[in-house]
Amino acid sequence: MTRPRVLPGYRLALAYATAYLALLVLVPLAACFLRAARLTRAQLIAAVWSDRAVAAYALTFGASLAAALVNAVFGLILAWALVRYDFPGKRLLDSLVDVPLALPTAVAGLTFSSLYVETGWLGCVLVPLGVRGAYSRLAVVLVLAFTGLPFVVRAVQPVLETADPATEEAAACLGATRGQTFRRVTLPYLLPAWITGFALAFARALGEYGSVVFVSGNLPYRTEIAPVLIVARLEEFAYGEATAIASVLLLASFGALLAINGLERWSVRRYA
């Protein structure tokens, strides 16, 4: 399989890209694992599996999952409305979907926290009703939902757009109701993209820091996400522990990446 390559630049491009990636990404990440490796086994477990850390993981994963699920449902509805229906302002709505991708996380955090406190536009109504959208776990889910909004929509939209209407029409001709058609024909067709979008939103939420740190209140054991715990450990001079927890988070992120890739491949095989 060693045909001479017609196109030039293979070695140069590959060498440059690999060196760049190695120096910028791999070496620093390796430094993290190396530093964590300096801990003894007991210290490692104490750092990584302390009650506070477990609470942080639970919140990080739980809130990310919740936010991704919310986006899975509403993102699908959004994509459906944008592709299948016509209504005034549709184009504007479509562009707005990308706002969370472009807006800096700190600004998102600032505005969400200001909205949901008692003196904010939404808080003045919600807080008396007992709904605390700031400095609570709900606040974390809200802001993570914001961050992940584009992923499901943008994953499902193209698939919906290029869907062949013939299949749905055939189902209707054979006597299926709209509901049945949706469940048996359209949904399975959308499933791979839908899962991909969900997984991307989830992975994105896992690492989010800038917006959450403004809205959560950062109470250990209650509203502290894992990245905040890492920073807290850093600020206490506990480098070993910080890197240990960071390593756990990194491994979880790698795992999420691999799972996303696997899911994509599986769903394409199964449903496409």
Add this chain to the structure above:
Amino acid sequence: MTASGFVQARSPARALVQLVEVAGLVLGLAVVVYAATIELLNASYDPTRELWRELNGRFAARYERETGHHLTIRQSHGGSSTQARAVIDGLEADVVTLALFGDTDAIRKKGLIDVKWVERLPNRSVPYTSTVVFAVRRGNPKGIRDWPDLVRPGVAVVTPNPKTSGNGKLSFLAAWAAVIARGGSEKDAREFVARLYGQVPVLDSGARGSTVTFVQRKIGDVHLTWENEAVRAVAEAPPGEVEIVRPPVSVLAEPPVTVVDATVDRKGTRSAATAYLRWLFTEEAQEIIARHGYRPVDAAVLARHRRAFPPLTLVPVTALARDWSEAQEKFFDDGKIFDQVVRR
């Protein structure tokens, strides 16, 4: 590929020479200006932003008058322990003016500050003292006057995180001291702080973050904060919105200042930095310090501002532990008292 660009220039060589001359002049000027400019970085804790802004302006003007050198003093602020960590990690602070002896000493332990730093400046390097007081809402609706009031049901307490903030540690120690000073046992103190931190909805990483939470976000009924920060909160909030309540007993805070030897030796700024810190003990500086709500160490200045600083029973940290190292280890290290208390 023709050399089309060079047809117009009458004498490219001459133009080039002129350009080099001008560049050299500009560069030389820049070097001269740069050499005559001294830049100091002051790493301080969270709430002192406004204090240092005024102090720096005054000192820079005076320094330029006296020595002819232009002085720029830059500030970095954050939780006291966070700032110490930053300096240890390489933040090139010429002076550190942190909240707690323990944080400054941590930098000394890494070899960046001379072992004998405490004795280098007057009053054991402490230019002002402070304490922890209560900031409450208009009219003090929950009737908070003393430490036991804080653990009544329905009272939300705001205070920063002791792991990162000097204020946070001092609030904890003040609460502990309030029990011990009145004859309580360690067990009583432990129970009290456990109940106290059960009333805390938000743990900010620094004193200022905590104040913002209390004043701007209107979270909490009482804010445990530096005396100077409470004064500031009263000033920044709409008039009358925030009131200060001074409990009869509180902790004595003695924020030290020092030069960071490693940095000033490398940058050659030792004399400027030392002059800067010495000036803090002069009457002019102590006056500014007092006006910002910090208790001056100069007795005359303190007497003049007696009304702003009513006497309280201030318990020093040495009454609670042998020294700061022990206090840090006993209360704030991992798995120690604060961690045990916060787990529920």
Add this chain to the structure above:
Amino acid sequence: MREPALAARRDPALLRRALIAIAVGYLALLVVVPLANVFAQALANGLAAYVRALLRDPDTRHAIVLTLTVAPAAVAANVTFGVAAAWAIARFRFRGRAVLIALIDLPFSVSPVIAGLVYVLLFGLQGHFGPWLRAHGITIIFALPGLILVTLFVTVPFVARELIPVLEATGADEEIAAITLGAGGWQMFRRVTLPTVKWGLLYGVILCNARAMGEFGAAYVVSGHVAGKTDTLPLRAEKLFQEYDVPGAFAVGSLLAFLALVTLALKVALERHPDRSRDAG
């Protein structure tokens, strides 16, 4: 492009209206209202105060300059990487290709805080290279180089991910033709490849820039928070917030939000461009 929906594919009117209402409501609640709030809070003290906050404060001005230095530097470097990586991945098959693709995606899933942490571990005074750097008078952490490095880290994937599908979609035929006709490597690149991918490249640059300007978490860890020296715009917003200047913080936030909206407008304009061959993903 869509044919009119047959009756078989048309949803009942009630369902249609309900879904549209839900979609609009969701977007309004989650995006529009917060965005509007940014500008409302920024203008809370009036327009004059808003302008003053942005233009008169020397530290804010410096933050603007700093962000406008860090972001383009990071984008430029990542363009070189993106082009190289996309070329290798799209045009050639080699062992480890899938690994390379996965590695490019890595920074996406790393929390920015960890990105900052690992650079402190490497270049901080107590880090691996710390003493060597200090001995040679080089400062990376708590200074501009550190900020650029972490911004580089978090934005690595953006340009590459946009270029790879575009290169794959356009195919190598024209390039091969150019080579067989005697063009040199760089000539082929300049005259054939670049013009084909320029819209994809621009797209990637826009996204990369937006992310770079808004970076907060990693910058927070490596910045040092020295006002007027190492505070980027997002950090400046946070600092203003901490100094009781909430309208000021939102003023800076509104500037960033405005830049975000400009980014989006450019993105939309690019998508409509006739030359742009965009497929799913």
